[in-house]
Amino acid sequence: MPKVDRRVQKSQEAIKKAFIELLSEKSFDHITIQDISDRANVGRRTIYDHYIDKFDLLDKLIEEHINELRKLCESAADLDFVEGNLMWFEYFERNSSFFSTMLASKGATTFRSHFLKFVIEELESEVDVTEGKNKGLNKDLILKFFGAAIVELVTAWIANGLSEPTQVVAEQMGILLDRNF
Amino acid sequence: MPKVDRRVQKSQEAIKKAFIELLSEKSFDHITIQDISDRANVGRRTIYDHYIDKFDLLDKLIEEHINELRKLCESAADLDFVEGNLMWFEYFERNSSFFSTMLASKGATTFRSHFLKFVIEELESEVDVTEGKNKGLNKDLILKFFGAAIVELVTAWIANGLSEPTQVVAEQMGILLDRNF
DNA sequence: ATCAACTTGTGCAGTAACACACAAATCAAG
């Protein structure tokens, strides 16, 4: 892994932080690059050094979080759902400002579908329709069923301001998944 | 005023912040430039681009705060002591991490004497020994008397963790000063 | 519809921060 320059890391972090903040204040369309540059205390030009435009910035931001979740899945490959879920939900908690603006706002269908697609991908290796409790069922159907269920639960939890204790939600969803896979 | 480069401002701020943090954790002598560089997330070389050594860094930091207080005095020149003090004490409050490490630690005689010298300087224009209630008294004596009184009160307030309400302390000290000048 | 104000994306030259490397100084035990 080619170590990134300190300045790059700091600039990108400031830009992303500013962008997420702004996203929670006004809609994506009304955010200008100038806004981000002001908030991040970074030259406007610097933003273009890293991102093509604000759409690209959003894409990269999403991609980054999905990637982090993917890594989490890998490192939790040999845990059961209860334990694995806790890692997931703790990640959501740490990055709640991002997920709440991405999931809990009305127009955010883009991220939801991206997120759902990813959840289904990750779930795929867990489903076995050749033997066990799901023998004979349609794999695609199962994936969509539980994928949507997971996404909805996460969304609701976040939309509700994380009021349920993280451990409780993670554990209960873990039980439901363990029971079905 | 020649505007400072964004990078300069950010670097210096990070360095000073890190330094103050470290000062509240260990003694000045035991702080290395490397420590500061790590904490500030700035290249070690960058620190030397701005400061000769850690002594210089401390000097600049002190000088900067004294200067800010001086500006405050200018802008409050036509207010009475009660109002003026409030601005002072609010500044102490905003920068309490600095002042508490500088005033409330045992070995910090350096800053105390620097600070006292400055307070006396500022007080000088307020004292009139040719007429009024202080007519006939020794000016130098008065300055030392009230200078030390002010410094002590500020020190004690800060050492006590700012537990007294800022307004109250500022007002009471203001009353005492208004009564005497 | 018009016009001014703002936004966007890009080019460019100047400057600050960067990593790295080195010798000298300082420190900490044995």
Next chain:
DNA sequence: CTTGATTTGTGTGTTACTGCACAAGTTGAT
């Protein structure tokens, strides 16, 4: 005292950030 590890201050070449300027595109109010 001696040795080994840190720390210090500095030189150097590279890279990222910066401000500025400009043409083209948007916006928004009259």
